[in-house]
Structures are given as structure tokens and as C-alpha cells.
Amino acid sequence: MISYEPVIGLEVHAELSTRSKMFCACPIVDTTQAGPNTAVCEVCTGMPGTLPVINSRAVEYAVRVALALNCSLPSVTRACL
Numbered sequence: 016m017i018s019y020e021p022v023i024g025l026e027v028h029a030e031l032s033t034r035s036k037m038f039c040a041c042p043i044v045d046t047t048q049a050g051p052n053t054a055v056c057e058v059c060t061g062m063p064g065t066l067p068v069i070n071s072r073a074v075e076y077a078v079r080v081a082l083a084l085n086c087s088l089p090s091v092t093r094a095c096l
């Protein structure tokens with residue numbers, strides 16, 4: 016008989032209070048007030064050849080949340096391309 020070990024993951028989506036988006040310098044706007052596509056650029060529209068740059072403030076906030084929730088964090092991360 017084969018025994019299995021259940022592994023349960025949790026993916027959490029949250030909006031952090033940053034001034035710009037996660038991978039570009041576009042400002043965060045109130046979507047109930049701003050017109051459609053008024054705060055977008057080549058990066059956040061996923062245009063080929065663009066180079067996303069991670070928002071360091073968002074990373075800082077995410078790490079703070081993780082530590083506050085007693086989560087474990089890897090000492091090194093890298094992008095999966």
C-alpha cells in the first residue's frame with residue numbers, strides 16, 4: 016500500500032500600501048476615480064522587451080508581514096524565468 020503525505024499550501028493575495036505598482040513606477044490610483052488605463056506603462060501591460068523591476072518597498076512590506084505572521088522566509092530568492 017502506498018502512503019501519501021498531504022501537503023497543503025496557502026497562497027495569499029494582498030494589496031500593500033505602496034505608492035507605485037509592484038514591477039514598474041506607475042502610480043497606484045483609486046480605480047473608482049481614475050479613468051481606465053490612465054496609470055499604465057509598457058511594463059505593466061506586459062509588452063515584449065520590457066524589463067520589470069521589483070518594488071523594493073513592496074518587498075520590505077511583504078517581509079514585515081511574513082515576520083509578523085511568524086512565517087519562514089528563504090534567505091535567498093530568485094526570479095523564475
Ligand SMILES: [Zn+2]
Nearest residue numbers: 039041056059
Ligand atoms: Zn506600469
